[in-house]
Amino acid sequence: xxxxxxxxxxxxxxxxxxxxxxxxxxxxxxxxxxxxxxxxxxxxxxxxxxxxxxxxxxxxxxxxxxxxxxxxxxxxxxxxxxxxxxxxxxxxxxxxxxxxxxxxxxxxxxxxxxxxxxxxxxxxxxxxxxxxxxxxxxxxxxxxxxxxxxxxxxxxxxxxxxxxxxxxxxxxxxxxxxxxxxxxxxxxxxxxxxxxxxxxxxxxxxxxxxxxxxxxxxxxxxxxxxxxxxxxxxxxxxxxxxxxxxxxxxxxxxxxxx
Amino acid sequence: xxxxxxxxxxxxxxxxxxxxxxxxxxxxxxxxxxxxxxxxxxxxxxxxxxxxxxxxxxxxxxxxxxxxxxxxxxxxxxxxxxxxxxxxxxxxxxxxxxxxxxxxxxxxxxxxxxxxxxxxxxxxxxxxxxxxxxxxxxxxxxxxxxxxxxxxxxxxxxxxxxxxxxxxxxxxxxxxxxxxxxxxxxxxxxxxxxxxxxxxxxxxxxxxxxxxxxxxxxxxxxxxxxxxxxxxxxxxxxxxxxxxxxxxxxxxxxxxxxxxxxxxxxxxxxxxxxxxxxxxxxxxxxxxxxxxxxxxxxxxxxxxxxxxxxxxxxxxxxxxxxxxxxxxxxxxxxxxxxx
Numbered sequence: 001x002x003x004x005x006x007x008x009x010x011x012x013x014x015x016x017x018x019x020x021x022x023x024x025x026x027x028x029x030x031x032x033x034x035x036x037x038x039x040x041x042x043x044x045x046x047x048x049x050x051x052x053x054x055x056x057x058x059x060x061x062x063x064x065x066x067x068x069x070x071x072x073x074x075x076x077x078x079x080x081x082x083x084x085x086x087x088x089x090x091x092x093x094x095x096x097x098x099x100x101x102x103x104x105x106x107x108x109x110x111x112x113x114x115x116x117x118x119x120x121x122x123x124x125x126x127x128x129x130x131x132x133x134x135x136x137x138x139x140x141x142x143x144x145x146x147x148x149x150x151x152x153x154x155x156x157x158x159x160x161x162x163x164x165x166x167x168x169x170x171x172x173x174x175x176x177x178x179x180x181x182x183x184x185x186x187x188x189x190x191x192x193x194x195x196x197x198x199x200x201x202x203x204x205x206x207x208x209x210x211x212x213x214x215x216x217x218x219x220x221x222x223x224x225x226x227x228x229x230x231x232x233x234x235x236x237x238x239x240x241x242x243x244x245x246x247x248x249x250x251x252x253x254x255x256x257x258x
Numbered sequence: 259x260x261x262x263x264x265x266x267x268x269x270x271x272x273x274x275x276x277x278x279x280x281x282x283x284x285x286x287x288x289x290x291x292x293x294x295x296x297x298x299x300x301x302x303x304x305x306x307x308x309x310x311x312x313x314x315x316x317x318x319x320x321x322x323x324x325x326x327x328x329x330x331x332x333x334x335x336x337x338x339x340x341x342x343x344x345x346x347x348x349x350x351x352x353x354x355x356x357x358x359x360x361x362x363x364x365x366x367x368x369x370x371x372x373x374x375x376x377x378x379x380x381x382x383x384x385x386x387x388x389x390x391x392x393x394x395x396x397x398x399x400x401x402x403x404x405x406x407x408x409x410x411x412x413x414x415x416x417x418x419x420x421x422x423x424x425x426x427x428x429x430x431x432x433x434x435x436x437x438x439x440x441x442x443x444x445x446x447x448x449x450x451x452x453x454x455x456x457x458x459x460x461x462x463x464x465x466x467x468x469x470x471x472x473x474x475x476x477x478x479x480x481x482x483x484x485x486x487x488x489x490x491x492x493x494x495x496x497x498x499x500x501x502x503x504x505x506x507x508x509x510x511x512x513x514x515x516x517x518x519x520x521x522x523x524x525x526x527x528x529x530x531x532x533x534x535x536x537x538x539x540x541x542x543x544x545x546x547x548x549x550x551x552x553x554x555x556x557x558x559x560x561x562x563x564x565x566x567x568x569x570x571x572x573x574x575x576x577x578x579x580x581x582x583x584x585x586x587x588x589x590x591x592x593x594x595x596x597x
Binding site: 057078089093094095102106109111118119 | 459461471477
């Protein structure tokens with residue numbers, strides 16, 4: 001493909017203002033094909049806003065987004081998804097009362113023909129099982145309501161759902177938040193397996209720097225609505241990142257005192 | 259109420275068998291939601307038959323059908339709305355309005371079937387308004403439909419002048435649409451089965467559960483949540499109107515004070531004791547059908563036994579409280595925490 005030298009995603013000067021509140025000031029970011037990026041930042045730095053813009057939930061106030069070399073305007077989740085941008089939200093967007101395969105195929109159900117929209121469960125069940133096995137997720141049964149599963153299993157199901165939908169850019173919002181060490185490791189394994197395959201680019205929003213260094217090619221630090229730091233994981237360290245954030249905090253505290 | 263299969267599930271040996279047991283356990287939970295109300299119904303029938311001796315007579319069964327059918331049809335629509343996380347208080351007034359719309363259309367010279375269709379379209383408009391106001395103007399459905407309740411009550415009293423009228427009866431159309439008690443009961447069963455199928459086997463039902471189970475999640479997954487809810491409001495109103503039309507043919511009179519809040523609370527009670535949660539995401543239309551039937555059995559049985567209407571209300575109230583407590587605590591335990 002001619003466009004292959006282009007990064008998969010390039011965003012330029014993205015800003016987002018909510019009334020009086022500027023969530024994003026000026027964000028520039030490039031994600032290459034098959035790359036895994038970490039997006040770090042404190043609460044309120046604008047991570048979730050950026051994420052919502054990329055998955056079509058919010059529209060930016062200013063700025064341009066290029067996906068696959070073409071400028072795009074993401075005005076709905078469905079449209080972003082059709083392009084191949086899919087998002088695993090912190091709340092996972094899973095329905096506790098529905099079973100695994102109904103959750104995985106929600107809004108892209110396989111149906112028998114006809115106006116009634118009768119669900120064709122057999123292929124959904126089969127594909128859900130295959131897809132989970134493919135990325136190494138072990139769950140007892142795809143017929144169990146998701147509400148009965150552990151946090152790690154739900155996260156894995158949410159990731160599998162996005163991967164199955166042929167996402168080319170996957171946005172993971174705090175994928176290991178509220179999770180034990182074992183479950184977190186399972187999710188990181190899933191991400192590493194996807195990274196090894198290289199079909200999908202991933203942006204991971206995280207608080208936990210350690211996890212980011214385990215699975216990411218590059219880390220970006222978002223502070224006060226701007227990317228203030230962006231480097232390959234091999235060229236930086238957890239210590240360096242921590243220092244930047246802590247210094248920032250000290251400076252702000254000093255200014256507040258003065 | 260754990261079945262042995264569910265208890266032994268996690269301990270079962272090979273994975274394939276374990277999977278099978280899990281699936282059976284999952285489906286049997288849904289089945290049990292309806293099972294408890296069915297068992298209650300059977301026990302009540304046995305009790306009333308043994309105490310009154312005439313409960314299972316043909317005459318009484320037809321009376322029972324009359325008690326239960328309209329409520330069951332209203333409850334089917336109400337469950338759809340409840341599962342999608344909303345509530346419709348206006349159904350009883352739609353029930354009273356629909357026969358008048360039909361009567362007016364028929365009076366204008368239209369054939370009965372066309373008049374019925376026009377009346378149902380009128381009800382659809384009401385449901386559409388309920389849905390649009392709730393979803394687009396973001397008014398809580400409790401308030402929207404409470405407003406609609408008063409509005410429609412006044413509207414029905416105005417177009418009727420406050421006087422009852424006689425529906426056109428006696429022909430085949432009238433008999434099919436409720437003139438015959440069994441036909442009315444048949445409609446109730448057919449509607450319950452059809453909408454239970456819609457709820458558990460179609461995309462519409464899946465999205466209804468999704469919207470009520472996790473609204474944010476369903477939105478993020480791309481489900482058209484507003485459309486899903488508006489559609490459920492619309493269908494709920496149409497079913498309420500249809501029940502009103504059936505009853506008007508059956509009773510042979512159209513009164514502006516029919517139904518109202520009484521039948522509205524009865525249909526919500528049927529849904530609740532049948533296993534539907536007001537919180538949304540969980541519900542069964544077959545369960546609501548049996549809920550309506552059990553309420554009918556109670557009412558009918560107590561009437562036969564000569565028990566006062568006051569006692570009936572006390573027992574119904576207690577039944578609602580008990581089933582609700584059981585549903586919330588045991589039901590939630592089964593669905594989320596059950597091992």
